[in-house]
Amino acid sequence: MKLYGLKNCDSCRKALKALPEAQLVDVRGEGVPAEVLEQALEQFGDRLINTRSTTWRGLDEVQRAQPAKELLAAHPALMKRPLIVDGAAMWLGWDKDVQAALA
Structure with missing residues (x-):
């Protein structure tokens, strides 16, 4: 589990x-493998972008309009975590639903 x-x-x-048992992969240092990112975008879509982050608030409208x-790829810290x-299974965030699914 990663x-x-x-x-x-x-x-x-x-x-x-x-x-x-999970292994932390720091997205700032190591990034997210392309195939994992593709699968996550397919499953979660725009929910993968954390629009409440300070990184997001620092972007201008042109940058925000770019595809997820x-x-x-340019700002890995924009990803909603974890x-x-x-x-083949993926979960996004650490809310009660995710905690219950992994308990």
């Missing part, structure tokens, strides 16, 4: 604590 996120993200730390794939991948 958890794509940021090592200093509170949600990612909570998910890692609850999922000790290009935005995430993205949890276990084989």
Whole structure:
């Protein structure tokens, strides 16, 4: 199981604590593999972009209008976190539904 996120993200730390078998992949340093990103975009669409982040607020309208794939390639921290991948299954975020599904 891989958890794509940021090592200093509170949600990612909570998910890692609850999922000790998960391996954290820091998206700032390592990025998200293209095939994982494609699958996540297909499954979650625009929900993959965290529009409440400081990175998003720092973008101008032209940058915000770019396709999600290009935005995430240029600004990996824009991804909603964590993205949890276990084989072919994916979960986005660390809300009660995701926690229940992985418990």
